[in-house]
Amino acid sequence: MAAILGCIADDFTGATDLAGLLGRSGMRVSLRIGVPSEPPRDTAPLEVIALKSRAAPLPEAIEQTRAALRWLKAAGAQRYFLKYCSTFDSTAGGNIGPAAEALMSDLGIEQTVYCPAFPENGRSVYMGNLFVGQQPLAESPMRDHPLTPMRDSNLMRLLKPQVQGAVGLVDRITVAQGEQAIRKALEALATQNIAHVVMDAIDNADLERIAGACRDMPLVTGGSALAMALPALYRSEGLISGDAAPPSAPPLARATVVLSGSCSDMTNRQVERYIRQGAPSYRIDPLEVAANGPDAVFRWLAEQELNKAPIIYATAEPAEVKHVQSKMGAVRAGALIEETLASCAVAAREAGARRFIVAGGETSGAVTQALGASQLDVGAEIAPGVPWTYCRSARYPIALALKSGNFGAEGFFTDAQTVLEGK
Ligand SMILES: Nc1ncnc2c1ncn2[C@@H]1O[C@H](COP(=O)(O)OP(=O)(O)O)[C@@H](O)[C@H]1O
Ligand SMILES: O=C(O)[C@@H](O)C(=O)COP(=O)(O)O
DSSP, X not given: OXXXXXXXESSHHHHHHHHHHHHTTTSOEEEEESSOSSOOOSOOSEEEEEOOOSSSOHHHHHHHHHHHHHHHHXXXXXXXXXXXXXXOOOOSSOSHHHHHHHHHHHHTOSOEEEEOOBGGGTEEEETTEEEETTXXXXXXXXXXXXXXXXXXXXXXHHHGGGOSSEEEEEOHHHHHHOHHHHHHHHHHHHHTTEEXXXXXXXXXXXXXXHHHHTTTOSEEEEOHHHHHTHHHHHHHTTSSOOOOOOOOOOOOOSOEEEEEOOOSHHHHHHHHHHHHTTOOEEEOOHHHHHHXXXXXXXXXXXXXXXXXXXXXXXXXXXXXXXXXXXHHOHHHHHHHHHHHHHHHHHHHHHTXXXXXXXXXXXXXXXXXXXXXXXXXXXXXXXXXXXXXXEESXXXXXXXXXXXXXXXSOTTHHHHHHHHHTXX
């Protein structure tokens, strides 16, 4: 079946989040890792391409985004969705606005919308300001993110320096009035040449109204919760029909490894809890690895019983991250840790691991690419926005849980194992 909705996600945890939420519709979702080198075949109505473009240098991010669009067009997609983080993560240069503008130019359109709200995970947008739970974004732990520290909560201010076109807002008062009011507001903004429109949303009903109003826009941008509302609209229009049986996990040995490169507040708590529960653990010290190489961690891993699901982590509190970054630079530290965890994943697979639980978007990108995955099936949801995924195309069948830094409960690493075992 030809693709209907073509989605481009700027990181891997974001892509599995999106694929999982789209999959709730019961329609078939296909998740590709990177832009496939082959022309489209065996396409699903809902296609997602996972990129590692969020923190990439701008020209590379744009190149990847455009290539993804070309592939999705060839797959038959009629509408497109650009997925970024529900906390609008972007570097100081910012890749979200330029990626959206590149897609708009390639699609020949003058306006798109931006809505990162993800109410189930506590992200809401009000008067253009993004909240994480009760805190404005810039007062939340996201202010200390190692690669994309978010120091402003206002989406219009964040977007403005990233784009050439003008930025506007459709606020909650209008959104609450329904689809027609939203459409009218967008038309009024279009007459003022407002190309980039931030949309307020505080709950899923708001997102459904926005999705309804924007259903004919060639390009919509936002978080996974906005995209979640689209399949039902396509079904009601007769663009998609039928249900897909949820893919089941391939038979997998129990051997598991947990790899954590996220330094988010929630991941810090999850790692601490997992270690307190008795999991075998190894802490990567980035300065030590920079000085002496990664052999010590590989030696430790080789001695582990993988049925005990050991954890290797670089996860650290903000003060420790700052200390490391002051010695070796944020980009170099991030890349070194991602490389080390990716090599650990490959070593663990060679030692028999078939289940990989990974915390962190950039980290997940590095690990998934190193494992050679090219397409993932989306399986059971462990927590909102975090499904298990199954890779049948790698050298061995494996299961991967790619956890966004901020998602999941404190017991996530054991929750993931319980869900996979169907307990
Ligand atoms: N101790 C540390 N010091 C400096 N950087 C770190 C440390 N631990 C992890 N990192 C880097 O921080 C970044 C975290 O990003 P990511 O994996 O996307 O996590 P999240 O999902 O929380 O955003 C990665 O590039 C990772 O390599
Ligand atoms: O929208 C979200 O919050 C997630 O899907 C996401 O993008 C995850 O990014 P990381 O927190 O960097 O893993």
